[in-house]
Amino acid sequence: MRHFRLKSLALMGLLAVATAAQADIKVGVILSTTGPAASLGIFEKNAVLLGPTEVAGQKIDYIFFDDGSDSTTAVKTARRLITDDNVDVIIGPTTTPAAMSLIPVVAEGxxxxxxxxxxxALVQPVDDERRWVFKTTTNDEHEANPLFAQMHRSHVKRLAFIGFSDSYGDQWEKLTRRYVASPDGPGRGIELVAAERYARPDxxxxxxxxxxxxxxPDAVLVAGSGGGAATAVLELRNRGYKKDIYVTLGATFGDFLKLSGKNAEGVYAPFAAVMGVNQVPDSYVAKKGVEHFVALYDGKYGKGTSNIFAAGAWDATKLIEAAAxxxxxxxxxxxxxxxxALRDAIENVKDYDGARGRYTMTSQDHAGLDSSALMLGQLKNGHWTLVQP
Structure with missing residues (x-):
């Protein structure tokens, strides 16, 4: 009996070693597929579902959770993924408030x-906590630069701001104030005459x-996303405001276009290549990467469905594939x-051409994208059109 037990224990040990050697890479995914940010999170989930399922002979498992667009739920879910599911990396969340809340959680884990x-602020500065956080979205300055350059060309002198009353709106109001206060920056010569805020579900x-x-004001900047951004644009137009309106990247598809309709005609926004890759010149460094994603996503979900949010989520899966x-x-x-080791490898990804642009991560840059990832767009006949310089 003892001999049999020893043999059994030995066999169990061998099986445990084999299992460990073949352990899957577990990717926790926390996205807002319900709640106010669902119009973004659903696209992100669809993109992750197209992500790689194997790398270097190792299977990749995705464990999906919906945070309901709620920061508290996102934090609870992240803790569960880290402690119970023992995930190797987490993709998400969708919203800025939830993402900010996750920073100490992933750092602790x-x-x-x-x-x-x-x-x-999600990735800057790269301190002891943020060294664990990366993002596949452009920085605020990348979005703001083409908008303020257009304001300067249009001789805007009086600018009004309206944005979400959360950390997303906080960052955009701070950036706007910084730009207009700079005597030689993109916002030079512009006075901020009003700054208003509202909640996402309002x-x-x-x-x-x-x-x-x-x-x-000569122009209004709306810092919002999805249907929430449409609320401000509709009110401005319904109140007879006919001058230029500028929106941030979060307002470039989905519910924003559905709800605002013709009222958004002529609105300016940052333009990412995925919004119209056929309009982007061949000289754009990541064009082939964008074309590959658009063909894949539109082939699965329908022509014209690819967008910046899906692109960012797809790029997250590809960065994992590149680093693993x-x-x-x-x-x-x-x-x-x-x-x-995976954190270190992601930080050292260089010249990866993704759906949002070319990524080059460093120990001080956990976004990896530069200003070339965004241009200037304008809504014409219901479609985003690249404004030629």
Whole structure:
């Protein structure tokens, strides 16, 4: 009996070693597929579903959770993924508030996070906590530069701002104030005459818009996403505002276009290649990467469905694919050593042409995209059109 037990234990040990050697790479995915940000999160989930399922002979498992567009739920889910599911990396969340809340969680769990939030503060500065956080979205300045350059060309002198009353709006208001205060920057010569805020789910911004109109601005900048951004644009147009409106990248598809309709005609926005890759010159460095994603996504979900949010989520899966082979040389999935090695490998990804642009990560840059990732667009006949310089 003892001999049999020893043999059994030995066999179990061999099986455990084999299982460890073949452990899958586990990717936790926290996205907003319900709630106010669902119009973004659903596209992101669709893109992750197209992500690689194997790398260097190692299977990749995706574990999906919906945070309901709620930061508290996102934090609870991240803790579960780290402690119970023992994931190697987390993609998401969708929104900036949720993404900000996750920073100390992933740092404590020493688990790399490729967030979908757009705000610079998610990855800057790269301190002891943010060294675990990366993002596949452009920085605020990348979005703002083409918008303010157009304002300068249009001789805007009086600018009004209206944005979400959360960390997304906070960052954009700070950036706007910084730009107009700079004597030699893109916002030079522009006065910020009004700054109003509203909650993402708000269905009315009448009081805020009336205050803005009382200041007679030459242009209005709306810092919002999806249907929430449409709320502000609709109120401005319905109140007779006919001058230029500028929106941030989050307002370039989906519910924004459906809800605002013709009222958004002529609105300016940052333009990413994925919004119209056929309009982008061949000299654009990441054009082939964008074309590959658009063909894949539109082929699965329908022509014209590819967008910036899906692109960012897809790029997150591809960065993991690019980094994993190096990490696998140093440790096995499911271990703290592998998570650390994967973090290091993501930080060293160079010249990867993704759906959002060319990524070159460094120890001080965890976004990896530069200003070439965004140009200037304008809504014409219901479609985003690249404004030629």
């Amino acid at each position: 020493k688990t790399p996070n490729i967030t979908q939030g757009p705000t610079n 269905t009315s911004v009448t009081s805020q818009v009336l205050k803005i109109l009382s200041r007679s 082979p190096e990490a696998l040389k140093k440790a096995k999935p499911g271990t703290p050593e592998f998570r650390a």
